[in-house]
Amino acid sequence: MREVAVLGVGRTRVDEHWDKSLRELAGDAILSAFHDAGIPGVQGIYAGNMMSGSANHQQHLGAYLADWVGLRLAEGLRVESACSSGAAAFRAALLAVASGELDTAVAVGVEKMTDSPSQEITAELATAADADWEADQGVSFVAINALVMQRYMYEYGWEHKHFAPFSINAHANGAKNPYARFQSPIDERAYLKAPLVASPINVMDASPMGDGAAAVILVPADNLHSNNGVPVVRVAASAAATDAIAVHGRKDPLWLRAAEQSSQKAYRQAGITPHEIDLFELHDAFTIMAALSLEACGFAERGEGPRLALDGEILPGGRIPVATMGGLKARGHPVGATGMYQIVEVVEQLRHRAGPAQIEGARIGMAQNIGGSGSNIITHILRSDS
Amino acid sequence: MREVAVLGVGRTRVDEHWDKSLRELAGDAILSAFHDAGIPGVQGIYAGNMMSGSANHQQHLGAYLADWVGLRLAEGLRVESACSSGAAAFRAALLAVASGELDTAVAVGVEKMTDSPSQEITAELATAADADWEADQGVSFVAINALVMQRYMYEYGWEHKHFAPFSINAHANGAKNPYARFQSPIDERAYLKAPLVASPINVMDASPMGDGAAAVILVPADNLHSNNGVPVVRVAASAAATDAIAVHGRKDPLWLRAAEQSSQKAYRQAGITPHEIDLFELHDAFTIMAALSLEACGFAERGEGPRLALDGEILPGGRIPVATMGGLKARGHPVGATGMYQIVEVVEQLRHRAGPAQIEGARIGMAQNIGGSGSNIITHILRSDS
Numbered sequence: 001m002r003e004v005a006v007l008g009v010g011r012t013r014v015d016e017h018w019d020k021s022l023r024e025l026a027g028d029a030i031l032s033a034f035h036d037a038g039i040p041g042v043q044g045i046y047a048g049n050m051m052s053g054s055a056n057h058q059q060h061l062g063a064y065l066a067d068w069v070g071l072r073l074a075e076g077l078r079v080e081s082a083c084s085s086g087a088a089a090f091r092a093a094l095l096a097v098a099s100g101e102l103d104t105a106v107a108v109g110v111e112k113m114t115d116s117p118s119q120e121i122t123a124e125l126a127t128a129a130d131a132d133w134e135a136d137q138g139v140s141f142v143a144i145n146a147l148v149m150q151r152y153m154y155e156y157g158w159e160h161k162h163f164a165p166f167s168i169n170a171h172a173n174g175a176k177n178p179y180a181r182f183q184s185p186i187d188e189r190a191y192l193k194a195p196l197v198a199s200p201i202n203v204m205d206a207s208p209m210g211d212g213a214a215a216v217i218l219v220p221a222d223n224l225h226s227n228n229g230v231p232v233v234r235v236a237a238s239a240a241a242t243d244a245i246a247v248h249g250r251k252d253p254l255w256l257r258a259a260e261q262s263s264q265k266a267y268r269q270a271g272i273t274p275h276e277i278d279l280f281e282l283h284d285a286f287t288i289m290a291a292l293s294l295e296a297c298g299f300a301e302r303g304e305g306p307r308l309a310l311d312g313e314i315l316p317g318g319r320i321p322v323a324t325m326g327g328l329k330a331r332g333h334p335v336g337a338t339g340m341y342q343i344v345e346v347v348e349q350l351r352h353r354a355g356p357a358q359i360e361g362a363r364i365g366m367a368q369n370i371g372g373s374g375s376n377i378i379t380h381i382l383r384s385d386s
Numbered sequence: 387m388r389e390v391a392v393l394g395v396g397r398t399r400v401d402e403h404w405d406k407s408l409r410e411l412a413g414d415a416i417l418s419a420f421h422d423a424g425i426p427g428v429q430g431i432y433a434g435n436m437m438s439g440s441a442n443h444q445q446h447l448g449a450y451l452a453d454w455v456g457l458r459l460a461e462g463l464r465v466e467s468a469c470s471s472g473a474a475a476f477r478a479a480l481l482a483v484a485s486g487e488l489d490t491a492v493a494v495g496v497e498k499m500t501d502s503p504s505q506e507i508t509a510e511l512a513t514a515a516d517a518d519w520e521a522d523q524g525v526s527f528v529a530i531n532a533l534v535m536q537r538y539m540y541e542y543g544w545e546h547k548h549f550a551p552f553s554i555n556a557h558a559n560g561a562k563n564p565y566a567r568f569q570s571p572i573d574e575r576a577y578l579k580a581p582l583v584a585s586p587i588n589v590m591d592a593s594p595m596g597d598g599a600a601a602v603i604l605v606p607a608d609n610l611h612s613n614n615g616v617p618v619v620r621v622a623a624s625a626a627a628t629d630a631i632a633v634h635g636r637k638d639p640l641w642l643r644a645a646e647q648s649s650q651k652a653y654r655q656a657g658i659t660p661h662e663i664d665l666f667e668l669h670d671a672f673t674i675m676a677a678l679s680l681e682a683c684g685f686a687e688r689g690e691g692p693r694l695a696l697d698g699e700i701l702p703g704g705r706i707p708v709a710t711m712g713g714l715k716a717r718g719h720p721v722g723a724t725g726m727y728q729i730v731e732v733v734e735q736l737r738h739r740a741g742p743a744q745i746e747g748a749r750i751g752m753a754q755n756i757g758g759s760g761s762n763i764i765t766h767i768l769r770s771d772s
Contacts, residue, residue: 058517099485
């Protein structure tokens with residue numbers, strides 16, 4: 001397959017976008033990516049979205065968005081894998097271009113959650129879990145993560161306060177990102193005093209919902225050169241893996257096997273080891289997921305994720321900076337769009353266009369998007385020429 | 387890209403499957419395809435489904451089904467393009483294998499509609515249309531098609547009774563298919579006397595909802611040979627195109643531009659003309675759609691679709707047999723599964739395993755799956771060695 005590069009990116013701020021419809025939100029991101037790429041359109045649209053059918057009474061986003069951005073007759077498809085729908089759309093678009101089936105494609109992640117009342121959103125999010133054996137028993141998505149976090153603290157002896165650095169780092173980085181939902185730093189006191197959601201998860205452990213869209217234009221990498229000092233960003237690896245959809249179906253609920261599998265595949269494809277990665281946009285939907293991701297991807301030993309954070313190694317100057325533009329926690333988590341925000345942020349870091357959030361000398365970045373409570377994990381590695 | 391062939395197929399009968407859950411239904415089709423192919427599993431699952439989020443409170447079918455059929459760690463993805471979700475899943479699986487990304491994949495279409503009350507299903511089906519400009523105005527999916535049919539009859543001078551042969555042919559063929567929802571022939575009197583749904587569409591013009599799943603295993607075509615007289619079936623073409631999602635957004639609401647575009651692309655890929663096609667599994671969700679499809683794909687002149695049917699050319703012995711196993715009308719239309727039923731039926735015809743429904747000497751078959759009211763159309767051509 002041929003090598004693929006990013007020609008342009010676009011995104012809206014993650015926010016409550018009462019003034020925009022689903023198509024306007026996605027359209028803004030797509031048209032801004034067209035503008036950034038300097039092209040009028042593409043041959044195919046791959047839309048990552050989880051809940052527009054219920055939240056916006058609109059499915060069929062492939063045709064819907066192709067129509068809206070003026071690309072009738074183009075190919076249009078929606079891809080869904082719960083919270084990893086964004087990365088799944090990127091991977092589908094990537095495969096279409098890498099295989100030679102299309103010469104240009106846009107991957108867009110979009111979610112407009114505020115059209116739905118929040119109690120309904122909780123039920124809609126639970127459709128990412130096992131309907132028969134999790135959701136129908138009354139366990140919400142945050143509750144599943146709370147059970148995992150309780151067990152993790154019990155097994156490895158950590159206390160709730162030890163997860164604070166994940167949240168503090170995310171909010172500090174979000175404060176430097178004009179597209180972030182929350183742009184204020186928090187301190188440890190704010191973390192510890194936050195209202196409880198499902199013990200031990202409090203509001204500062206959990207990522208917020210929101211409305212947002214992010215898009216990336218993909219083209220073959222041949223003949224692309226750095227332009228005005230902006231380096232070409234190439235896709236070095238793409239890998240996906242699933243695991244048992246219900247947490248109780250896994251032998252070890254504290255180990256993200258699908259993250260290990262997809263990151264190991266990605267490292268092999270890119271020909272690198274984890275310590276060559278300059279930044280890692282991980283899926284910190286909850287602080288516990290940040291810890292588990294770092295362990296499964298080889299950045300920390302089993303049970304030692306919080307240690308890495310407590311040692312400051314996840315900060316912008318640390319060994320493996322994470323959530324560099326705020327992560328799910330502060331940039332926000334518009335579920336089906338999140339994976340595309342991660343990719344856009346990695347691209348901007350590798351192009352050295354991340355502004356105050358810039359990781360100095362960033363050349364290799366990884367984005368990992370998690371669907372369900374660890375059951376569908378998609379890893380991408382991007383690399384810049386510079 | 388490398389050539390891809392079908393190694394096995396599986397399906398359930400389209401029915402009201404009160405005794406089976408969503409995963410059991412899909413699992414039955416997948417495991418039966420594994421059995422037919424003689425393999426224990428695959429590297430990736432591509433699930434076509436439209437409404438499991440609302441009808442079954444379960445999204446995330448990639449991980450959900452990979453888990454259920456014993457393929458943890460495999461790649462798993464759901465693909466959605468309304469009523470063409472089945473063909474879209476097939477196309478995604480095809481691209482994964484053709485590109486070399488995977489060596490084995492299963493495409494499965496599944497829909498379990500009877501878990502949802504029928505008035506909710508009507509609202510869920512309307513999410514395939516434009517939420518702002520069609521559904522929110524109170525127009526249901528059948529009503530959109532009724533408006534198109536009214537206009538067609540007005541423009542070209544046909545009467546309702548002239549659409550009878552589409553329905554009669556479908557039911558006659560469904561009677562020969564043990565997997566069909568309806569297995570009784572109908573006559574013209576039954577067609578004319580059927581209760582009205584939305585004028586001029588009556589019950590015999592409209593395809594029934596239902597529960598069902600159909601699956602196909604795809605592998606590279608190299609080294610496959612006919613086995614015990616069953617020829618190898620190869621994928622000769624795959625093409626997708628979109629059009630305005632709202633019917634009023636099209637210059638000519640009586641012309642399926644996306645069908646024309648995707649079928650013309652498919653003919654070029656396969657290197658054939660329409661008259662070389664031995665059977666055509668078209669998307670007869672409504673009799674009017676059968677007529678429009680035949681015209682857009684080059685089997686009839688504009689406005690002359692019903693003539694082809696009245697002349698008997700769509701019958702098993704005719705120039706272009708359609709709905710050979712019952713079509714959407716009699717086999718049934720479990721929306722996200724329909725495109726995969728079409729593919730399975732074409733494969734069975736080309737393998738000469740279609741039993742009493744067999745089209746003699748069938749070597750080239752086409753399947754066309756339509757999402758929305760003509761807004762997302764995916765065409766596949768399959769060819770057997772014999």
